[in-house]
Amino acid sequence: MIVQLIMGVLGGLGIFLYGMYIASEGLKKSASSHLKNFLSRVTKNQFLGAFAGMVLAAGLQSSSAATVMVVGFVNAGLLTLRQAMGVMLGSAIGTTVTVQLIAFNITDYALIFIALGVLVFLVSSKSIGSILLGFGFVFFGMGIITEAMLPIQTNPEFAGAFVYLTDNLIITILIALVFTAIVQNSAATIAIAMTLAASGSLTMEAAIAIVYGANIGTVVTALVSSINASKDAQRTAVAHAIFKVIGVLFFLPLTPILVNVLDMIGGDIERKIAYGHSIFNIVNMLILLPFCNKFADWMVILISIKDKTPKHIKYLDKGSLEVPTVALIQVRKELGHMAIVLDKKMFHDFYMLLNERNAGHRQSIIQTEKIIDVIYRSNYHYLQKITKKDLSDEESNESLKYLYINNDLEGISDALQQIAHTTIKLETASSSLNEWEINGINELYKEVYKSYSHAVKAFEENDNNIAMEVINRNPMILRREKELRFQHFYHGENESSRLSSIYVDVINDLLRVNHHSVDISHTVIGMV
Template identity: 35%
Template sequence: MRTVLMVLLSILSVSFADDYKVEEYGNSQTGRIETVLEDQLAVRVLDSRGRPLEGVEVVFETYSDGGSIAYPFTGVDPTIIEGDTASGDFSAVRLLTDDEGFAGISLKLGDETSNNSVDARVHFSADREERVHFSALAVDLRTIIFQIIGGLAIFLLGMKMMSESLQTVAGSKMRSILKKITCNRFAALAAGALMTAVIQSSSATTVIAVSFVNSGLMVLQQAVGVIIGANIGTTITGQLIAFKITSYAFPIVAVGFTMFAFARTRRNQFWGRAVVGLGLIFLGMTLMSDVLVPLRSSMAVKNFFTDFSANPLLAVFAGTVLTSIIQSSSATVGLTMTLAGAGLIDLQGAFYLVLGDNIGTTITAQLSAIGASRTARQTAMAHTLFNFIGAIYMGILISDNGGFVLNLVRSTSSHPLRQVANAHSMFNILNAVVFLPLVPLLARLCRFLIPDRVQVQAEEIELRLEEHLLDSPALAIDNLEREMVKMAAYAEETVKGAVSCFFRGYPKQNTIMSMEDRVDFMQRDLTIYASKLFQRDLDQEQSLKLPVIIHTINDLERISDHAVNIVEARGRVTSNLDTDISEMSSSALKASEMVLRMLDNTRISLESHSREASQAVLELEARLNGLEEDARELYTDCLTRRGQDGLQRLALLDFTDYCERIGDHLTNIAQSLLGGGVWHGTDDLT
């Protein structure tokens, strides 16, 4: 009876009221899965004067997307319309507002990350009803973390597979193109953009540019042009991701696997791996997007990412740190695109993250330049300055969310994914246009920050073998060859020291011994690095090149051994060496001159693959053989001599003999270079 009276009073009060309003409470909450929300979902019914209406019927009903109504309730005379009374989980409940005008229910969230929806229908009369929609986000934090990490890992794996495969297929040709067409800054920019677009790795292009500068194949200004072009080329990845083909991830993987499994050549296998990598990129994007999309209804999550727009420095810093950690700007740009596509971040915040990504990617060049020449470090510095300065002025230009730049980006597409990809492309293209005329100035600034050194002493030579390049065999072989040149230079210094020790008495024998030990350590490190390379997927050319490199390393080590033999021969003569005693001393001096010229030409051949220098080594070796034969004949003629003079002649003969042996090893190296630097299936490289 009381209920009937309350309903009648409610109807009468509503009838006499000019208007009414319904207030909602507890909407847009977030909670852990399978828990009851902290605050109830409630409505409050008021008349036009703001007075609570008691006894108004309110029906709460859940949807099939998860969640159920649970005790306790707020209101009068609850009636379970649908649900399990025993378990306390209901899908529909009818309540009457209390004397404060409130009616509310508790919501138990579902068992997976999703939006749980509840409708509240407020009945004022048979023909008057108002509907209030409630939404609450059920969060499975563990699943979200695992799926984001897993999706990012699959994305990175796809990037790695695609980049490495494309580097294997086209890397050597791209490096050859890079050497040939970087004659000016415009050609260098085009070459850098083309190479990065093909091998899908701006980091790889930058590392190659640094290595070319380090080995003298490219000057600083050319390398800066290549790096600027690489920044443009890397935007291709974002544009590719922006195409809405993530639903085809599995078919793409299947096509790639088929290409790989049924390929008849290793080259086609690598093409298959590249396609599989592309599919994995889209699969990783899908996994991350699926788990992030529901989060856009969470005010807490939205507020967190809104801070990126309100605090640009935070966004740039976050992008920089994340890219520095995972060493892939494409991955962080892809993650930014996923956040934008899920509605968690607006264009301005995404743009700031992209600027941070561009700064963070410079860490790769800085790492590759550690221990390299000053010019190589200047190249890495140019990359950092280029991206950092660009991020500063672009950050200022996009500080106005309704400004020209952001509106221009918005006008290119209505889809957030494409907008972020276009923002990335527009920034790098604009930055290239700004900096290309300033390349000479940027180069001078880098030389000012990292001044050139007049001379580098042999003692300062250190090998820099990049372990992270092993998964990119083309780059790792470049690294190995570059460091092998350092070993050749040090072996040359060792022989020079031995020759000086033999004829002049300095440096001391112990110094030459120490230098030879250092060459031994270089041989060990280079050989270990080469053996690790053998365990990677190599194409045919790389498989044929590595044995020759190892033979060259061994030849260089044997050369330093003969340098020790020279000083040991000198040690058998206790008195000062008389270089005027006979024609033998003249032959020894000529032999030393020839072997030093051969060493110099060999180093040049290894650095620049000069056929002329290699041919000069062979010509000098023929003359050196003649000198060694003449020295033996001269020594035979004076075998009857005794005393100190005889010991000196023997030392001179040994010296000439060791020079000839050094020449043999240098000939091996020269002939391997003239043969294309590849293995021909025989232990005798001569």
């Protein structure tokens, strides 16, 4: 009987968790592309942010997934720390939907959901089919767990053992916390508590304690995902954990009162537990929501930025790879960061490269190219991991575009580094470039830099008109290069072949920069 009980509970739990995963993936695919706009619109204040969190978690059916997504948005700079506080509190309420559905004994219709999900998946929409199929597995798994625990109802020894184990509410909370942290799903923990309570193996107080522990356990995933993220993302995850702990500390001495309130509401014990889960999160949100801004200030003090050399990668984090929409947003931000490094560290003071006495500036550009290489490789490998996920067509196209742009930005850094290497020859040359040659190179550089800055702007703003301006400027830059080359060979008075090769190599590399800028613009308008 013990073996059958363990097999039934573990097997049912496995189906339950797999169903949650399938449903969550389907919901991500069908709605995640709209999350960025949705969150940017409804996070203007904490109350609307809390509403956004409810919708987000209800859609994903996982406060852990919702929290990881919010941490990713904060890391990508799409949400501020203050905005994220309200979203976190609201996300806890959104996940109570699953527990309420289980309390309605909808498990009886699990096979209908599975059959309908398979039909929709094969005939119509894969994402909607996955949602239905996932919920079908959730309810089916819950049914298996319930059936496996039937012997407990008739065996006083089992019932007595569970009552003994859950006699201490603190220990019960810790057990539920650890279990939820392992399975990364509070709904699964609470669903098992419902089954145990229905069999008479759990008192109502112990079941509510499991609800407390399950709510704290959901913070572990977000905390892990924030380890390598930005400071604000770490602050968001820690604040979420503190919110949960404060809620439990507030409710723990009031547990008998909560049980009495649930008795007055009525219904079977599963429904009471579901109501208790909802009441805990709603009251917790109402108490803490007014203090969100103050919490954000406290988190800045608690997790301060230490004085150290900033890492080259600003936005990418491994935790967001499970949510491709967030991961792609972070790549986009990292590409923007890459373009800023190029602008400030490599394009800056280009004219100094043509002066033989500026060796330090050349070395700075050469060293910066190594930083660009680090960012390039990080973006490349991160995008490769994203492409291995089950992406929508839109996400696949976006990841391909980012691979192209990442390559072009790295190509620009290579060309600028090569100019620095080329102009090192000026340091040992017996004479310098003519003034009109230097002026010609600087004029060409200005046009090339203008195209580069416009291409970056077109990418960041997703503006096809600006991208077309860069493409339309290309013939003018090519003509200007031919004029400079002609003037150099036809009218040039410099007899040094070494200086001639420096001049030609520099304008060739500027053309390479312009070529990559045009390629970025082609990518923006979809010509890949």
